[in-house]
Amino acid sequence: MFKVRIKFEKNEYSAYISHLDLMNTLQRSLVRAKLPVRYTEGFNPHIYLSILVPLSTGYQSQCELADFDLTTDTLPEDLESRLNGVLPHGLRVLEVGQASRPVNQIAFCGYEVHYSSPWDESIPSLFQGEVKILKHSKRGDREVVLGDYVRSLEFFPEEEGFCCRCVLRAGDDPLNPSYITDILRFHDKIKREDRPLYVRQSILDGEGKDFFQTGKVE
Structure with a gap:
């Protein structure tokens, strides 16, 4: 398993996406990008995903952070381009890396x-x-x-x-x-x-x- 951390921007109309809708948008984009993401277990499985510092609705950002897990042991080299190819207008991945630092x-x-x-x-x-x-x-x-x-x-x-x-x-x-x-x-x-x-x-x-x-x- 590889713990991924992405830095992404949230600009223009995407600033008005609520926190819950942003979570849903990122989850759908991970699926559309066909990334090997890890899911929860149970009757209603969903992607392990967290946004580190939720942003107020209406605010823009150049540095949002989100973590998710991959079922692979390595980071795909094309993860950034694959995500940016499916994200809606106003959302764009800037950097990709390993979630090595604790959120606290x-x-x-x-x-x-x-x-x-x-x-x-x-x-x-x-x-x-x-x-x-x-x-x-x-x-x-x-x-x-x-x-x-x-x-x-x-x-x-x-x-x-x-x-x-x-x-x-x-x-x-x-x-x-x-x-x-x-x-x-x-x-x-x-x-x-x-x-x-x-x-x-x-x-x-x-x-x-x-x-x-x-x-x-x-």
Whole structure:
């Protein structure tokens, strides 16, 4: 058995595929690519497949990660091309390797958030000091300090609007970049009709390094 990890992009209309539908899409694509995938046992067998850091619906990404098992002991050389030949528009495999690192080593995710509202030089000052937010989770709402969840945060103007580039905590207690948007809206720094474009750029370990390992067999 070979444990495969793929890095893939999720862009354009595919950003609006829900997590469950994305799972189904990837499973169907693995079958269409005629890969020797491993199935569960029982009355309703399905492909062993997991998406490592599920992405919010409507967000784009350059670095999604998914794991699945092959019944073979080696990685097919043409796995990437076979998958890309059957994936729908907006989904594309970027790298293929071995799932050698445990998922609990994921610590941060990097994002870019693009706003169409005009740039205001006072925006960075809103995030200085001890900024408190009301964080929502399945365990209930609680007040937290934003800085405890932020590894890096910067703003800069673009040709049309401005961008936030940030690295936020992932794992068991993650922070969604929508909280940054909420702060900007509260201070009237973005227009009501502004619909930000969220793009995940990286999935990182505790040292801030790219979590994905190619694991290529020489």
